[in-house]
Amino acid sequence: MSSEEKQLLVIDTDAGLDDAQAILMALAAPHVEVVGITTVSGNVNSKQVSKNVLRLLKAVNKLEIPVYTSSERTITGWQKPDDYNYHGYDGFGDVPDDDPPDFNLIQSKHGVQALIDLSKQYPGKITLVALGPLTNLSLVIRLDPTFGERLKSCFIMGGNYKGEGNITPSAEFNFYTDPEAAHIVLSDLGCPITLVCWELCLEHSFPWTWHKELFDLDTDIAKFMKNLEKNTIENFYQKQNFENYELADQLAVAAAINPKIILKSSEVYCVVETKGTYTTGQVVVDWKNKLKEKPNVTIITSIDKICIKNLILDAMKLK
């Protein structure tokens, strides 16, 4: 398949180990070409995310993909403290890298400008996959309101559709971290948006047997990923006795590169609460169209788990 015919992906990420797996899924898909990766502050700050992404790209010999760093803060200025999180202090499992990549490979162009420029370089061709807080996308929209018109579509991991959150009782991490950005993107992006929400992730987590099957593969990249994940598995899953292995960003890439795996979805009008005492960052879904607004989002409500497993299996065999 020539580059001409491939599906072009731009990934905006706050990697993050689920981001890492999700990026590998995109890289492993033969019909997909990742033409740029922009990083955003989320799990850790954007600079560290860029380093993480380079480390991942080096592991699969894809350092030719340009990586762009963005700003430290959210659109209204909040800065998440870089303390320990689900993915460790460095966002990538806190496992030392004996042979780090050349960090000068990080592009000097700002990620926001890169997104604008890529959309102009490949008008109508790009599927944008957003795996972190939506800060970059929101700034792009403010600087270039026609950005969305030049995209093919946008898949977002973020938000929720039954009021259940993972960072607060009612908000999902990516949307909570920059709620104004999430509000801007859902309201003003201007291309088809598909949401992979937190409840979907909860309802499609993997049994641990599947996890073992994937991470015990005898491949370099499976060993690389297993190594990065070991602290998280120990400190988080085992200590808290999780029944299942939770996925998030993986579902967004899966849906983006293989829409057939979407089993059920609803086109609805959504907004993001930005001023609640308890609900900031929550998605409000207008199921019964009380607000008389056109649908602005497709929410996936069921997805083919076996297909996702197979896409990760392919990713874990990537050379």
Added chain:
Amino acid sequence: MSSEEKQLLVIDTDAGLDDAQAILMALAAPHVEVVGITTVSGNVNSKQVSKNVLRLLKAVNKLEIPVYTSSERTITGWQKPDDYNYHGYDGFGDVPDDDPPDFNLIQSKHGVQALIDLSKQYPGKITLVALGPLTNLSLVIRLDPTFGERLKSCFIMGGNYKGEGNITPSAEFNFYTDPEAAHIVLSDLGCPITLVCWELCLEHSFPWTWHKELFDLDTDIAKFMKNLEKNTIENFYQKQNFENYELADQLAVAAAINPKIILKSSEVYCVVETKGTYTTGQVVVDWKNKLKEKPNVTIITSIDKICIKNLILDAMKLK
């Protein structure tokens, strides 16, 4: 069964036709005694609600039950305009009453004071059933913080548990109408609270065949109710082609007088949003106990529909 042994109910209502049916269900239950009905502004203002309740009580020869009017406004002062709603301009279907009850039967004591006094008259005995906005209960709590300790339990029709509303995209009517009151009651009432939320109602609506079975009964009260409901059925259900007949307050009374019909429920910590742009009045449920608070509410998530139908059937045969 002597009065001593009966379950004592106090009903706080903004009747409303579902309130009317719910009250009939309580009146028809042989093990239940309704010792007082307080009215609250909601569907219509409290004064009109009291008139509606008297009309209902007259139809079943129960005018000995005291009815207490309360204030026009919500706790922070909002006043719902008395315009047309689901239950008509008068909240009771806008069907003229040829033989109205004596409205002097409405007690001069304020409903808030009545609630306090009833709780003192029957300490530990009263099941309070709240079928409207929670204004009265919130004022009682402010005036007498020990009120809840003297109740047996409280069943509330209101709120939601998956972020879906009926008056806004994310809020249910009773909680939306007085969100501060709902917040106060869930936080400070101090007796076991069971919630019948909007999503439960949606998931347990009746097929129209059941509706016909209930309202075509050859009894005086079935005819009375069918007459009251005719405009609503025509203007609301038929015009909008509803697939099912929706119940609300009926479920709260059913659960209160027959807890065995509760098939599934969860004890959780909940708060009510009062400051959101889009989410004011929404219940936030802390399913995963992120806030480390003790459960303050039992949310019913499944209920026995057949039993509810039978309770309504009994109500429709009340003489």
Added chain:
Amino acid sequence: MSSEEKQLLVIDTDAGLDDAQAILMALAAPHVEVVGITTVSGNVNSKQVSKNVLRLLKAVNKLEIPVYTSSERTITGWQKPDDYNYHGYDGFGDVPDDDPPDFNLIQSKHGVQALIDLSKQYPGKITLVALGPLTNLSLVIRLDPTFGERLKSCFIMGGNYKGEGNITPSAEFNFYTDPEAAHIVLSDLGCPITLVCWELCLEHSFPWTWHKELFDLDTDIAKFMKNLEKNTIENFYQKQNFENYELADQLAVAAAINPKIILKSSEVYCVVETKGTYTTGQVVVDWKNKLKEKPNVTIITSIDKICIKNLILDAMKLK
């Protein structure tokens, strides 16, 4: 002057040493009769305030004035922790009372009910002076919307008119402690309201020479007050090197019992912010009538300091 002809005052207070002085001013005025004192949680909780008031009344042989306790919490439920404040842990300077009054003198009737009953006992006669958070007044309004119509007028110490606060940068203590109550009272009380705002107090503080003149008087009550105030003077004024002695509640009673001392005032429409991040409790004054609402408040902007000093002088000679 017969009781018939006197100006009748009801004082709602969270005493507080400035409240104490203010109450003395009212008691010392020959044309004034204080017919009841209701207490409200503010500086300390309502129960403690009632004890403080009784202690003061005993000192001036006025234990015949009925004192009514109210609820612990604000209208929406916040409860100020009873920690150290400007007036000490007990709100009255933390000076032991060797000969306490009989606390059984505190009335069993709730303060909110007492306010309603007093307004009915003396319709059109009562000047209500509010010296603490407006919780009680707001609850009265909800329970009896016609309350204000039976008052002569209401003087309130609270709020601000240039956006300067004493508890937060933009809010005054009384309004900040129960902003919803302040909002309700300004919006719905329904009798003429005069506000003594924080900036007025700041601009009319006393030189220390005046303070000495007042508190060094050789009278029992001056000694009593000086004793109560000694910790505050030491811990607060001296440590922080205050240039002047600040008054607050004194100005509200002064204006209430002697309106001629008001040198300048404006009739304006005001609302209280209840939802700001930084501005909750602040008064918003519509100086240029942009909202096209009728004035609901008279804000005093200049007052006769000499007169106030003389009223305090009279108070300090009360026997």
Added chain:
Amino acid sequence: MSSEEKQLLVIDTDAGLDDAQAILMALAAPHVEVVGITTVSGNVNSKQVSKNVLRLLKAVNKLEIPVYTSSERTITGWQKPDDYNYHGYDGFGDVPDDDPPDFNLIQSKHGVQALIDLSKQYPGKITLVALGPLTNLSLVIRLDPTFGERLKSCFIMGGNYKGEGNITPSAEFNFYTDPEAAHIVLSDLGCPITLVCWELCLEHSFPWTWHKELFDLDTDIAKFMKNLEKNTIENFYQKQNFENYELADQLAVAAAINPKIILKSSEVYCVVETKGTYTTGQVVVDWKNKLKEKPNVTIITSIDKICIKNLILDAMKLK
């Protein structure tokens, strides 16, 4: 004076007739060089503002100054309807232009990028004068957090310091139009900021005799300005019987190019409310340093009116 030695100004404007006069003041100052003008949506949208600015520059033969257009919307997405305002539908008095400038002179570079680039071209040299909503500055800060470090200083017309507004009771137009942007700029700009607030403008308005003296000058530019202003004078000032001629942006340029005219000012910590019901866009000034934050703003509280008049006089003689 060589260009090297001059004070370099960049003006961010939503012109607006007071902006126009303010820009003329800068252009007329012999020690000042305006190196760029960026436009922002405010009185009208950014594109129209750029046209207005070109029209003004043409009138004084300064078309060599580059003018940059920016986005239509505020940072969080609100878009002011371009309806009639104080400065007419076109923001410039709705007076037809018989000989319009070549609008192709508007630079293709986005205003936000231009601000970043100018700060790099003249590091440490630029005085930034902001005469409209702070959208552009806030976006610059998000894209380049070191921007402020490269500025000499920033003068802003916007906000208030006594809680009095001109667009709502408590908010000034520029800050109200994009409150989040104002919040970001005050919090994060990172160079000395001087505020010309609305109350300062109110207290330093001109008598009509001064207005006549300035606008009746027999110069081309005075005639040009008088012509632009005629509708505003008629529709606004005369109909509403204004006692004085109000200035706003003129004071900010005056202070920026001639700081000696600042008679009194305070260094204080300020924040902008973004979530109030009534106070959104209002500046909260921490006069007594309750928040223990370092001052981030110098607020001018008194300014030399005669000097301002003379600066406008110079501007009205500009050729």
